[in-house]
Every structure is written in structure tokens, then in C-alpha cells.
Amino acid sequence: xxxxxxxxxATTRVADEVREEMLPYLSELYGNPSSMHTFGGQVxxxxxxxxxxVAALINAEPEEIIFTSCGTESDNTAIMSCLASSPQKRHIxxxxxxxxxxxxxxxxxxxxxxxxxxxPVDKSGRLDLDELQSAITDDTAVxxxxxxxxxSGVIFPISEIAAIxxxxxxxxxxDAVQAAGKIPVDVKKxxxxxxxxxxxxxxxxxxxxxxxxxxxxxxxxYIIGGHQERGRRAGTENVASIVGFGRACELAREHLPExxxxxxxxRDRLERGLHSTCPGARTNGDPENRLPNxxxxxxxxxxxxxILLRLNEFNICAxxxxxxxxxxxxxxxxxxxxxxxxxxxxxxVRFSLSRYTTDEDIDLVLEKMPGIxxxxxxxxPYGREAGQAGxxxx
Amino acid sequence: MxxxxxxxxxxxxxxxxxxxxxxxxxxxxVGSIVCGDALKLTLRIxxxxxxxxxxxxxxxxxxxxxxxxxxxxxxxxxxxxxEALRITNKDIADYLGSLPREKMHCSVMGMEALQAAIANYRxxxxxxxxxxxIVCECFGVTDEKIKRVIRENNLQxxxxxxxxxxxxxxxxxxxxxxxxxxxxxxxxxxxxxPEAPRRKLTNIQKIxxxxxxxxxxxxxxxxxxxxxxxxxxxxxxxxxxxxxxxCTGCLMADVTVKNIEKKLKELVSEELFxxxx
Numbered sequence: 149x150x151x152x153x154x155x156x157x158a159t160t161r162v163a164d165e166v167r168e169e170m171l172p173y174l175s176e177l178y179g180n181p182s183s184m185h186t187f188g189g190q191v192x193x194x195x196x197x198x199x200x201x202v203a204a205l206i207n208a209e210p211e212e213i214i215f216t217s218c219g220t221e222s223d224n225t226a227i228m229s230c231l232a233s234s235p236q237k238r239h240i241x242x243x244x245x246x247x248x249x250x251x252x253x254x255x256x257x258x259x260x261x262x263x264x265x266x267x268p269v270d271k272s273g274r275l276d277l278d279e280l281q282s283a284i285t286d287d288t289a290v291x292x293x294x295x296x297x298x299x300s301g302v303i304f305p306i307s308e309i310a311a312i313x314x315x316x317x318x319x320x321x322x323d324a325v326q327a328a329g330k331i332p333v334d335v336k337k338x339x340x341x342x343x344x345x346x347x348x349x350x351x352x353x354x355x356x357x358x359x360x361x362x363x364x365x366x367x368x369x370y371i372i373g374g375h376q377e378r379g380r381r382a383g384t385e386n387v388a389s390i391v392g393f394g395r396a397c398e399l400a401r402e403h404l405p406e407x408x409x410x411x412x413x414x415r416d417r418l419e420r421g422l423h424s425t426c427p428g429a430r431t432n433g434d435p436e437n438r439l440p441n442x443x444x445x446x447x448x449x450x451x452x453x454x455i456l457l458r459l460n461e462f463n464i465c466a467x468x469x470x471x472x473x474x475x476x477x478x479x480x481x482x483x484x485x486x487x488x489x490x491x492x493x494x495x496x497v498r499f500s501l502s503r504y505t506t507d508e509d510i511d512l513v514l515e516k517m518p519g520i521x522x523x524x525x526x527x528x529p530y531g532r533e534a535g536q537a538g539x540x541x542x
Numbered sequence: 543m544x545x546x547x548x549x550x551x552x553x554x555x556x557x558x559x560x561x562x563x564x565x566x567x568x569x570x571x572v573g574s575i576v577c578g579d580a581l582k583l584t585l586r587i588x589x590x591x592x593x594x595x596x597x598x599x600x601x602x603x604x605x606x607x608x609x610x611x612x613x614x615x616x617x618x619x620x621x622x623x624x625e626a627l628r629i630t631n632k633d634i635a636d637y638l639g640s641l642p643r644e645k646m647h648c649s650v651m652g653m654e655a656l657q658a659a660i661a662n663y664r665x666x667x668x669x670x671x672x673x674x675x676i677v678c679e680c681f682g683v684t685d686e687k688i689k690r691v692i693r694e695n696n697l698q699x700x701x702x703x704x705x706x707x708x709x710x711x712x713x714x715x716x717x718x719x720x721x722x723x724x725x726x727x728x729x730x731x732x733x734x735x736p737e738a739p740r741r742k743l744t745n746i747q748k749i750x751x752x753x754x755x756x757x758x759x760x761x762x763x764x765x766x767x768x769x770x771x772x773x774x775x776x777x778x779x780x781x782x783x784x785x786x787x788x789c790t791g792c793l794m795a796d797v798t799v800k801n802i803e804k805k806l807k808e809l810v811s812e813e814l815f816x817x818x819x
Contacts, residue, residue, distance in 0.1 A: 451578065453544075453604035457554065471578045472604035472645075477681070477704070477711030479578065490576045494602075527560050527608060529582040529600040530575050 152464040152509045156349075157298050157326060157442060157500035162392070163351040169395040170353065173388035181385055182376065191387055198394025202358050205397040206324070206343065207334040214359045214380050215390050219325040219346030220249035222359040223292070225370035225381070226321040226342040227253055229361075230290035231262070232368035233319070237289035243267045243275060244485040245300075249344075250292050250323055251481070263287070272434035273302035273486045277312060284316045291320050295327035295343075299469055299482040299498060300433030301442025303331065307338045314339045319365070325349055325357075329400035330407050330439050341365045347389060351502070352396035356389035403503050411501050412440035414510050418499060419443050421514040426521045428531060430492055432483060441501040444469070446483075446492035449531025450524040455497055458520040464513055469496040491531070546605060547639030549613075554605040559615035561598045570659025573651055577681050577708065579603030581611050583655040585618075587663055592623045599655075606638075606645040613637040614652040623660055629653065630694055631706075646706045650691060677719050680712025685723055692727045700724060715766075718759065743811060749776050751810045756783075759809065760802055764789060771802065774819045781806060784819040 153161065179188035181195050199210040216222045227240070227250065242254050244266045251266075258264040265283045269275055275293070284291070291313045296303045306322055313320040321342040327333055329350035335343060342365065347356040361367050361380070373382030423429050428448035447455065452470030459466055469480030471494060478484070479493045488496070499513070525531060546554075566584035573580030579602060586596035597615040601608045613634050618626040631649035635641045641649055661667065674686030691697065691706050700720050704710045710717045743751070756773050764770050769789035774782040783802060785795055795818065803816035 449575070449602065451603050451607075454554070454608060457551075457605045461555065470604070472606075477578070477708050494575070494578045527557065527600060528602040529571070529580055530602050 149463045152462070152512055154499040154501060154505065154509065154513065155465045155467050156502040156505075157301075157498065158467055159348045159354065160351045160502055161504060162353050163396060163399055165399060166352055166392040166395045170388040170392040173391050177387075181387065182374070194391050195385055195387065198390050201394035201397045202345065203360075205328060205333070205401055206345070206360060207336050208360050209363065211378075212335075212360050212363055214361060214377050215385060215393075216357040216359055216381055217355055217383075217386065218357040219247075219323065219344050219349070220357075221370070222325075222344035222346070222357045223247070223249040223321075223323050224253050225359055226344060226361075227257070227290055227292055228370050229342070229366070229368045230319045230321065231257070233366040234289045237287050239263045239265070239285055239287040239289060241265045241267065241280070241283050241288055241291040241293075243269065243293055245269055245273065245297055245302075245482045246292070246294050247298055247323055247325070250294065254292070262289075267293075269302075269485050271487050273297060273300045273432070273482070274434055274437070275304055275309070277305070277308060280309065281312055284313065284318055288316075288318045291318055293320075293322055295322045295324040295333070296331070296439050297433070297482060298326045299480055300444045300486065301326075301439035301500075302433045303327065303437045303439060305437075306340070310339045326439060326442075329397070329404070330441055332404065335360060335362065347393040347396060350396050350400045352393040353389045356386050356393045358393070406503055407440045411503065411505065414505055414507065415441060415443050415499075415501055418501075418510050418513060419445065421510075422517055425514065425518040428492075428525075429521075432486065432488055432492075432496060439500075443499045445497055445499070446488060447495040447497070447521050447525075448491045449528050450495045450521060452494060452496050454524050455495065455520060458524070459497075459513075459516065462512065462516050464516065467498040467500075469498065470494045544606070544642050544645065546609075546642070549637070549639045550606055550609040550641070553609035553612040553638070557599075557608055557612040559596075559598050559612060559619075560600070562600055563596060563598050568659040568663035570655040570657070570662060572654045572658055573603070574682075575602055579607045579648065579651060581607070581651055581655045583611070583614070583659045585659050585663065587623065594618050594621055594623065594626055603648065603651075604645075606641055607648040607651065609638055610634050610641070610648040610652045611655070614656060618656060623663065626656060627660055629656060631691075632695065643702070643705050646695075647708045650706055677723070678707075678709035678712065678716045680716075681708040683707050683709035685719075688720060688723050689727050692724060697724070698728075718763075745776075748811065752776060752781060752806060752814075755806060755809045756802075759805055764798070769798075771798075779811070779813040779815060781814055781816045782819050783816060 179191045181188055181192035199213050203210045203213050240254055240262050242250055254264045267279055293309050295306050310320050319341045322340050323344045324333055325344055325346040328345050341362050343360040345358040348354040369380050371382050376382055430446050432444040432446055452468030453472035456468050469483045471477050471479045483493050563584040563586050567587040568585040570583040582600045584598050585594055587594055597619050599611040599615050601611040617629055617637055631653040634649040634652045674684030677683055677685045688707055688709055697703055700717055703720050710720050768787055770786035772784045774784050799816055799818050806814045
């Protein structure tokens with residue numbers, strides 16, 4: 149059976165063009181880019197090409213790009229570098245809705261004696277910039293705020309945030325893992341010091357990420373060892389994945405216009421369709437400032453894992469912020485921070501599209517979802533009234 | 543993705559006995575939508591024979607909650623009320639082949655719904671309301687429930703208690719309390735056997751244990767009130783600590799030091815005494 153993959157914020161399929169580009173580096177071109185011989189040298193040159201391609205996606209200079217093993221490493225490296233650069237400063241500012249790569253890193257730092265401010269968000273998942281403004285002190289070593297949220301898709305006003313932070317002379321990092329390749333990202337227009345990127349979210353292979361470090365920013369490496377990446381990230385390069393990442397960034401640039409048109413239209417059709425056919429549906433997150441590929445929608449009085457496993461029967465892949473899917477007993481920290489009501493917080497489903505998503509994929513979800521929600525709601529002791537009322541609403 | 547057995551999948555996708563009996567002889571309701579799972583069990587019972595003729599459920603929750611509820615109804619149909627009361631959460635899990643450890647609380651929910659329904663049938667007060675005090679505020683779990691589940695399933699760790707009862711799975715502030723209860727219940731078992739003589743600790747062991755207790759038991763509590771403590775030195779049985787943060791200059795500092803001493807005596811060695819630097 150065909151797989152309907154609508155979980156692209158979790159990971160994406162490797163583009164065919166990317167795989168083709170990678171293959172020689174998994175077979176005949178196995179040289180070490182650090183070697184003196186021509187055989188290794190050609191690999192080195194290819195990595196530099198990839199660096200240019202990654203830089204181009206965010207309008208950076210190639211020497212501002214450091215390859216890492218993943219988005220998480222980029223995030224950890226960025227924050228750690230800022231802390232190491234001003235060891236006398238003991239305060240970190242971030243948000244309550246960050247990816248665990250930032251959130252849990254900051255929590256760990258808080259256990260190691262740092263003071264951490266976790267900025268709240270409103271019901272739509274938006275930040276209060278005045279609150280950010282007043283949280284910054286002379287003791288603040290770094291502000292790390294994500295570009296776009298992986299769960300809700302909400303895009304933060306990163307230019308304004310960066311301007312506020314830089315006006316106070318504090319280093320600013322943003323996790324742009326979900327934003328890059330989906331919306332235009334331009335480091336020449338945003339005064340950001342560091343930015344994290346990940347390969348596998350944009351149709352490259354898993355195991356490669358990048359950290360943008362603005363020229364002139366104080367930097368202290370996280371992984372210590374050899375002189376790779378000009379001494380800023382030791383360890384022999386994951387050559388094939390880096391090469392593929394470069395190509396994936398090039399493809400992402402080419403396809404960027406499609407994100408705001410075809411992909412967004414499919415997402416909107418899915419959203420409208422689910423709202424009209426499934427009673428008690430509510431979209432989570434600011435619909436105005438949202439990634440074009442992401443829909444986070446809750447179905448009241450039913451539980452998310454149950455929805456996912458019913459969808460799974462039709463080979464439809466999605467995610468949920470419900471407690472049961474996370475292995476923890478509490479629903480997603482993002483939805484909790486947004487104050488999603490208790491009737492809906494356990495029943496969230498995230499659909500995330502990509503350029504490989506087709507109209508048929510959306511059709512299948514729209515066909516199957518009303519039945520799934522109805523059956524699960526029939527099983528549920530709650531919301532019987534809601535279900536009946538919904539049947540009469542438009 | 544959870545590793546569910548075929549039986550769990552089958553009962554989740556095609557649940558048996560879903561629904562609600564009209565004018566039931568017994569109703570058992572447990573859980574809540576806030577906590578993420580809830581079960582309403584309705585029974586038809588022949589009052590002459592005390593036999594359960596029919597059972598239906600409505601469940602809000604994940605696949606294993608739905609399958610556990612369905613399994614419960616299958617298990618109890620045809621049984622007398624007394625026979626049904628002997629069913630434990632383990633029977634439900636066994637009926638399903640097995641449940642992932644993290645999902646065992648779904649089977650416990652089934653057992654509780656049954657107990658609540660039978661109490662309702664017999665005109666008794668539901669067990670939960672009258673028994674015990676709330677330990678886990680996040681999920682409303684009482685000490686009595688925790689004790690019962692520890693005994694019935696021979697649980698060994700706090701993690702297990704969370705898997706089976708959800709207690710401690712929210713904010714985590716009740717974890718020290720759960721550890722205490724776990725210690726008490728396990729102590730009951732140990733008490734049957736002669737207690738093993740306490741080993742004499744080496745200095746290295748003693749310091750390591752003191753450090754561990756400070757990190758795990760003492761510092762989180764003080765930090766919660768904006769204070770902190772640092773271990774300065776251990777000489778023989780004398781432990782020197784330095785109070786930090788809000789603890790510095792606190793009028794209760796002496797009491798805090800005494801409490802640290804109590805904790806160290808309890809968990810490391812009776813001989814220890816604590817002084818503030």
C-alpha cells in the first residue's frame with residue numbers, strides 16, 4: 149500500500165537528486181578531505197561546494213557555515229559557545245516552546261547554576277516582545293529563540309527579536325531547523341549571530357546539520373579534536389551527508405516558491421476540509437504567521453495516539469502532541485505553553501507536508517478522517533453532545 | 543511507535559463491547575479527560591445470581607486504554623461479582639498478550655473501573671474517595687493506590703510506579719514521596735526476612751553516598767525555595783555543609799541543617815552529624 153507521508157516536520161525523504169549526489173562518496177570517492185593527496189583533495193573541494201550551497205540558502209558567506217552532525221549539535225554548540233565566550237555572565241533567555249535540543253540543554257544549564265528565563269507564549273503561540281525586552285539584563289549571556297515552531301508551525305518575528313536582542317549587545321541564536329527551506333531566510337536582513345540548520349528536514353540524509361556563525365562572532369568549539377571545519381568542529385566529516393545537504397539546500401532554494409503556493413494551498417485545503425467534516429476540530433497556533441506546510445489541529449474529546457494508529461491503518465503518517473505518543477504522561481510542552489484547553493490538548497494531530505505531497509494524499513486524509521473521529525468519539529465517554537451539535541453545524 | 547501485540551491492535555481497531563448499557567445495574571467511572579484517559583464501565587448484573595450478564599465500556603484514551611477496557615469487559619462477562627473482583631490489572635495485561643511497561647496504567651485503570659462499578663452495585667462508597675491522601679497532584683493519585691499497585695505488581699522502582707499509576711509522571715514533585723512509599727512497602731517485605739547487617743562504609747563509599755543524597759534528596763528541595771547547599775567537607779562522621787541562596791541568613795537555617803542531618807542519618811549512616819560552615 150502507498151505511504152501517505154504527512155510527517156515532514158519529523159523527517160523527510162531523501163530527494164533522488166540528493167541521493168545521486170551522495171552515492172560516489174559512499175563508494176569510490178572515499179578519501180579523507182584532510183589528506184594531502186589529490187584523492188582526498190577532491191573530496192575536500194566537494195565539501196566546500198556544499199558549504200557554498202548551504203550558505204546560499206540563507207544568504208550567508210560560505211566561511212560562516214560550520215557542518216555539524218545534526219540540528220541538536222548545532223543548537224548545543226551555539227548556546228555553549230555563547231556561554232563560554234562570556235563566562236562571567238550567568239543568565240540565558242529562551243522560550244517555553246523550544247525544541248528539546250534547546251529547551252533541555254537550557255534546563256541542564258539551569259541545574260549547573262545558570263539562571264534561565266523561559267519566555268511564555270500566548271494562546272496562538274506568539275511571544276510577547278515586551279517581555280523579552282524586560283528579561284534582558286547585563287548578566288544575559290545569550291538569547292536563543294526558534295525561528296519557527298516544529299509542532300505548531302508558528303513563525304516568530306525573528307527580525308524584530310534579533311533587533312531587540314542586538315540593541316542590548318547580547319548574542320542571539322535562532323534554531324531555524326524548521327524554517328530554512330520552507331520560508332525565505334536571509335541572514336543579511338536579520339541581525340542574528342548564530343543559526344542552526346538540519347539536513348534531514350529538507351530532504352537530505354540524517355546525520356548532518358550546520359551552524360551559521362556570523363563573521364566576527366566570538367566562537368568556542370563544542371567538539372574538540374582535529375582541525376576540521378577550521379578548528380571550529382573537530383571530527384572527520386560525514387562527507388556523503390554533507391555533499392547531499394549541499395544539494396538539498398540548492399533544491400530547497402529552487403522549490404521555495406512552491407512552498408508558499410502549492411504546498412500552502414494543499415495545507416489550507418486539508419485544514420478547511422477537516423474543520424468542515426470533523427466536529428470539534430480546532431487549529432492550534434497563529435494561522436497568520438505559520439509555516440506553509442504545517443497544520444496542527446486538535447479534535448476535542450478524542451485522544452491523539454488513537455487517531456494516529458487509526459490513520460496508520462491507511463498508511464497515513466502524522467504526529468501528535470498527546471501524552472501517550474511522547475512516552476511521557478503529559479501532553480506536548482508546546483501545546484501546554486499555549487494553554488490549549490484540556491478537552492483538546494490530548495487530541496492534537498500534526499500534519500506536515502512537503503513538495504512530495506500530492507492532492508491524492510490530502511484527499512485520502514479528508515476521506516478517512518471524519519470516520520476515524522466519529523468512531524473514536526463514539527467510544528469516548530465525553531463530548532457526546534459536542535459530536536451531535538457538530539453534525540448540524542456548517 | 544509502541545510495540546503493541548496483535549491482540550491490543552485487534553481490540554483497538556475492532557473493540558468488543560463498546561458502548562453503554564441503558565439503565566445499568568452498575569456504573570464505574572475512573573480517570574478524567576484532563577489526565578488523558580478515562581473509562582466508563584456499565585454492567586448488567588443478574589441480582590439473583592450476582593452474575594455479570596453484560597458489560598460495556600466507553601473510553602477516552604490511547605490504543606492500549608481502549609484495548610484494556612475492551613479486554614476487561616471480555617474477561618468479566620459471565621463471571622459472578624465475586625469472581626470478577628479477583629481480576630487484577632495483570633490479568634488484563636495477560637489477556638492482551640502484554641502491554642508496554644509505560645502503558646501498564648491502562649490495565650490498572652480497567653481494574654479500578656471494575657472495582658468502582660462493583661462498589662456501586664453493592665451500594666458501597668467508591669474506594670478511591672475514602673482511601674488515602676493525594677500524593678500526585680497532577681494525576682490525583684493517592685498513597686493507598688500507590689501502595690496497592692506496588693504490592694500487587696511487585697514494583698521495584700519509582701519509574702515502575704509511574705508506569706503503573708501515572709503518579710510522578712507530571713511535574714515530578716511527588717517523586718521523593720513515592721520513593722518513601724516504595725521504601726515502606728518494600729520494607730514490609732524485607733521485614734519478613736532477617737535484616738542484613740549493615741556494612742561498614744569505607745570513606746570513599748561514605749562520601750559518594752553523601753554526595754548522592756545531597757544531589758538527589760536535599761538540593762532539589764532547597765532549590766525549590768530558592769536556596770541551595772554545598773558539601774564542603776567530610777571528616778570521619780562530621781559533614782560540613784555551606785548553605786547558599788535564600789538559605790543564607792535564613793532564620794530557619796539551623797532547622798535546615800538538622801533536616802539535612804536527619805536525611806543523611808536515614809540514608810547513609812546513623813553516625814553522621816552535620817555542621818554548617
